[in-house]
Amino acid sequence: MPNQHGRNDVTGENIVTVFGATGFLGRQIVSRLLDKAVDVRAASRHPHRNPLANTSGRRPSRQIEADILDPSQIAAAVVGSRAVVNSVSLYVEHGKQTFERVHVQAAADLATASRDAGVERFVHISGIGSDPRSSSDYIQARGRGEEVVKAAFPGAVIVRSAVMVGPDDAFITAIARLIRLLPIYPLFGDGGTRLQPVHVDDMAEAVSRLASGQIATDASIFECAGPRIYSYRELVREIATRRNVRVTLVPMPFAVWSILASAAELLPGVSLTRNQVELMRRDNVAASDLPGLEDLGIRPRGIEEVVHMMGH
Numbered sequence: 001m002p003n004q005h006g007r008n009d010v011t012g013e014n015i016v017t018v019f020g021a022t023g024f025l026g027r028q029i030v031s032r033l034l035d036k037a038v039d040v041r042a043a044s045r046h047p048h049r050n051p052l053a054n055t056s057g058r059r060p061s062r063q064i065e066a067d068i069l070d071p072s073q074i075a076a077a078v079v080g081s082r083a084v085v086n087s088v089s090l091y092v093e094h095g096k097q098t099f100e101r102v103h104v105q106a107a108a109d110l111a112t113a114s115r116d117a118g119v120e121r122f123v124h125i126s127g128i129g130s131d132p133r134s135s136s137d138y139i140q141a142r143g144r145g146e147e148v149v150k151a152a153f154p155g156a157v158i159v160r161s162a163v164m165v166g167p168d169d170a171f172i173t174a175i176a177r178l179i180r181l182l183p184i185y186p187l188f189g190d191g192g193t194r195l196q197p198v199h200v201d202d203m204a205e206a207v208s209r210l211a212s213g214q215i216a217t218d219a220s221i222f223e224c225a226g227p228r229i230y231s232y233r234e235l236v237r238e239i240a241t242r243r244n245v246r247v248t249l250v251p252m253p254f255a256v257w258s259i260l261a262s263a264a265e266l267l268p269g270v271s272l273t274r275n276q277v278e279l280m281r282r283d284n285v286a287a288s289d290l291p292g293l294e295d296l297g298i299r300p301r302g303i304e305e306v307v308h309m310m311g312h
């Protein structure tokens with residue numbers, strides 16, 4: 001079928017529709033699926049933005065407009081798909097985009113529409129630590145999102161990510177920038193929170209193996225994390241050492257961070273949210289009893305390459 005850019009879906013037989021295709025992870029998922037000669041339908045609210053414009057310059061087989069809040073656009077997007085990936089994200093609520101609406105209701109709508117359309121594989125991206133009983137609205141919505149997806153599409157595979165790193169990420173790139181700017185670096189609490197950063201390419205490869213059918217699995221939940229567990233304090237030190245920066249680390253109570261984040265959410269261009277602060281209160285490490293990257297045949301990469309590739 002000709003698409004908006006006048007190209008045809010390559011085979012029309014193995015279409016994977018990716019919601020969130022313009023995002024940090026979604027872009028890499030699109031790229032990995034194209035590597036596997038899969039037809040990729042990139043669904044987003046910005047169908048004219050080529051998700052791969054700044055990397056390989058390739059294009060998804062098809063780019064379509066779909067707001068995950070609009071059930072009719074969802075239904076049109078998934079028609080004829082062999083697999084659907086939900087990599088939609090929302091970190092700060094605004095207007096109609098609430099955690100409940102995006103991470104719970106819309107996730108359920110997409111899973112339901114996919115089941116109704118006869119989609120074979122549904123891959124839902126979530127986060128390590130998602131918990132329907134959490135006191136944090138965000139973490140709770142992520143946990144309930146997983147539940148409603150499983151109810152709507154019983155064979156769905158949930159892929160939970162640790163904090164993701166990669167070129168232009170929102171995590172270690174920000175740390176690297178701040179340690180250059182600040183003579184004294186404030187830690188989240190005492191810096192003891194344990195993290196296991198995962199490379200975005202490894203997450204994307206995991207998702208694309210599952211979505212393309214390259215790997216068949218009976219497992220319904222994967223937790224994907226990197227090769228090493230750091231405390232936040234160790235992670236900042238490691239980045240500073242690799243970047244040849246001397247840094248003085250000082251503890252800062254979470255209550256102060258919450259106040260700062262509330263103010264930062266009102267300012268354009270400041271990337272500190274109350275949810276990030278909430279997430280940093282909890283260890284974010286893959287469960288030892290759940291399958292992960294190695295079970296999908298992927299040897300996880302560390303943060304070294306990402307830190308090395310950063311500009312100054």
Ligand SMILES: NC(=O)c1ccc[n+]([C@@H]2O[C@H](COP(=O)([O-])OP(=O)(O)OC[C@H]3O[C@@H](n4cnc5c(N)ncnc54)[C@H](OP(=O)(O)O)[C@@H]3O)[C@@H](O)[C@H]2O)c1
Pocket residue numbers: 019020021022023024025026043044045046066067068069086087088089090125126127128160161162163164165
């Ligand atoms: N980044 C991390 O460190 C991390 C860690 C753990 C888990 N995760 C999970 O990984 C997944 C991807 O996260 P990310 O960091 O790649 O997110 P991101 O860069 O913020 O991208 C968000 C994506 O969601 C899409 N989106 C938002 N609202 C939408 C709507 N109403 N309709 C359609 N699309 C919408 C955006 O597309 P348009 O704006 O173009 O429509 C964009 O493609 C999420 O489930 C996230 O929770 C991320």
